[in-house]
Amino acid sequence: MSVDKETVRRIARLARLKLEEERVEPMMEELNGILAWVEQLKEVDVEGIPPMTSVVEQRLKMRDDVVTETDHADALMVNAPGGEDHFFVVPKVVE
Amino acid sequence: MSDLTDFTLAEARDAVAGKKISAKELTQGFVTAMEGARALNIFVTETPDIALKMAEASDARIAAGTARPLEGLPLGIKDLYCTKGVRTTAGSKILENYVPQYESTVSQNLWDNGAVMLGKLNLDEFAMGSSNETSAYGPCISPWRAKDSKTALVPGGSSGGSSAAVAARLCLGATATDTGGSIRTPAAVTGTVGIKPTYGRCSRWGIVAFASSLDQAGPIAKTVRDTAILLKAMASIDDKDSTSVDLPVPDYEAGIEGGVKGLRIGIPKEYRVEGTDPEIAAVWEKGAEWLKAQGAEIVEVSLPHTKYALPTYYIVAPAECSSNLARYDGVRFGHRAADPKDLIDLYERSRAEGFGAEVRRRILIGTYVLSAGYYDAYYLRAQKLRTLIKRDFEEAYKKCDMLLTPATPSPAFAIGEKIADPVTMYLYDVFTVTVNLAGLPALVVPAGLNTAGLPLGLQLIGKAFDEATLFRAGRALEIAADLKAKPQNWWSQ
16 A cells, blocks of 8 residues: 555644645655555464554553542643643634 | 763662762762763753752762662663653654653652762654654764774664763663663663563653553663663552553562573574674674573574564554654644644644654654554554564463574664665664564673674563563673773763
């Protein structure tokens, strides 16, 4: 399988990654180089093989359903670009 | 005073604990070395003030008789570990101004053991690379040079700052992380020791995520003993990481002189890969002879799916990366594009401006293999391959206790040599990546120098949670190799 320019534009959009038009073709070639290489996995018969879900056999831990982290609002805002008070700021989304 | 930096971590520990030198003296020695080595671009952020303050606190503890196991020992921290109040970049422009408000569990464990932080170490952007060349802060340069050459070599990656700092004697040990070889490749090409522990042995909490089912923290240090000491301090059972395993952490150092008598060492025939440097193939054979001479039994084993490990990895890792890196949106933290025309534009431009070429490439591959219509063909198939790769190891371990393999297909290469073609760079991890897919522990130990005088490493792959036996066998290799060489200081200013 390989990707065309339209697919590259579509996945860039899905990934929310701006791709300038002149970068679409080189990116297509790079991705196709990698995809052509992973193609060899098709040689392997995986019929009836379960997909791996965890490398270490362990049951997920349970914990008490209690609040352990509280009042971090100030700390959470320290790194927010354009944050004001305890609000994250984004461009207007509703007209 | 420069000889202080030649101490191994164990020697420094004993000197500080025995009050032969103060923690402050020791730390000052490393601060001076660090500040004089800026030509190597090893530290993204130096924290000498924090280091000296921590050292003073250590001296007070030693005086009071309440010293802890790593009291006063200066370490470097890979800039992927969140450090409270100290900028953490993950080698990316997108986190250029990010100052964590919390401490990663592993680094907190080290501070709780008395260690001293010298600064944050360079790495490939989001740990995606094998040479430290994808860092937004510029490549880190290896202290090693080939004989009669001034060509700048890579220190391996992604933990290139960690390996270079240890090899250049700028710290006693360093934290690192390994998703496909990022501890072991750098250790191998810099003549240092590195261990990727079993998945779940060290908490991932507070370490910037790349591929969560593969990421694992571990140390790089000068010797097997030092590495064992550091892993003991770094590992813990952590409620903040649901994949952290509920097993007590053994005293790894206690057993390292146990020898290899009676151990069965497997040689996987599929690791005789075409294109492997003949000097590495030779050191691999020598390694097997060394272990045999010390009483181990050498057996040939087969890991039939080895050749599929790298392509499997380059589906699984980008898929998880595309998901993990979705959090960088220009809103809550990280780089934010100027004057966005709407919310989508804010997301798309913040991410495109903040991420470098390799990260963008992996996000797109990951998005593609997870997208509707392609999931079964790529991601699901890769997860099935992962089961087969893990089964290979389970079969092999019926015949042996651990495996001995090369660590890299060639010694350190020149900066710029492999960066142009992604797949060429990916192939450099051919011997390391299988271990991450199977969740197993693996230790890299320096085994010799090539004719150009560059270090070559060997890898020991163990059974899950059997790091203790790996350290024993690694120590046996270390004794046999008896490597005294270290890079000559050409970088000091």
